[in-house]
Amino acid sequence: MDPLELLISNDFLRVLDLIGVFVMGVASGALAARLKFDAVGFAIIGIAAGLGGGLVRDLILDYGTPAAFDGPWYLACALAGSLFSFLISPEGPWWRRTVTALDIAAMGLWAATGTAKSMGYGLDPLPAILLGITSAVGGGVIRDVLVGRIPAIFGGGPLYATGALVTAIITWVVIALGIPSPFVLVAVALGALLAGLASWRRWSLPKHGEWEVTMSASQLKALVRRT
Incomplete structure (x- = not known):
């Protein structure tokens, strides 16, 4: 099967894509619960x-009707995830770890499908890799902006954007070289x-100032003389 067909039209992966939408609805609903939103707020954030x-x-691709509005399933899954968090309000570290794991899996899938669709x-x-990353993290950025906080991908959170970049690059390589389709799942x-x-080990990218090098005027002059 052609990699593009595998990623765009395969029913199994479409189901996984919808699960990712549901999970993002749940995760965003958990944020809405912490911020004391009403039902409309839960729905919009989801x-x-x-x-x-x-x-x-x-x-951006001028796709016609975006996939999100091409039928009821995507909207239904996003709203169902938000409704789940609105009604259940689950708490505890086990729940946060589960949602994080599913959220990360959805991120990887969306990075691959976005890259493949762009190709x-x-x-x-x-541009194809950039749109793959946008597919993976764009929703989270929009959500964070709506609630008035700096998007998590800009620092302080799991390496979602970096993971999406890795997936997007490898997806491009698989498709460009005609490597068998299952390697896209790799x-x-x-x-x-x-x-x-990164989430488990608390890894993060270097922040501005952490790698800053300072030199006195005399040290700078000495360096210039040596070079």
Whole structure:
């Protein structure tokens, strides 16, 4: 099976995609619960997080009707996830770890499908990879902006964007080289594994100032003389 067909039209992966939308709805609903939102707030946050990245991608690709609105399933899954958190309000570390793991898996899948879809529309490698990352993390960025906080991918959270970048690059390699389709799932697994390890081990990218080098005027002059 062609990799593009595997990622875009395969029913099994479409189901996984919808599960990812549901999970993002649940995770965003948990945030809405902490912020004491009403039912409308739960719904809006769930839709923005679950569908935002794919919606931006499809609009850029001029896809026609975005996949999020091509039938009822995507909206239904996003709203169902939000409703679950609104009614159940689960708490505890076990629940947070479960949602994080599922969220990371959805991130990897969306990075792969976004990259493949962009390649299918003839985009060059760099734009295709960028849209793959946008598909994976765009919804979370929109959600964070809506609630008035700095998006988690800009620092202080799991390496979602980095994991999405790994998945997007490997997906591009698989499709560009005609490697058998199952290796796309390896790309998803590797990106998700990186993000999962980063969440578990508290890894983060270097922040501004952490690698800053300071030199006195005399030290700078000495360095210039030596060079």
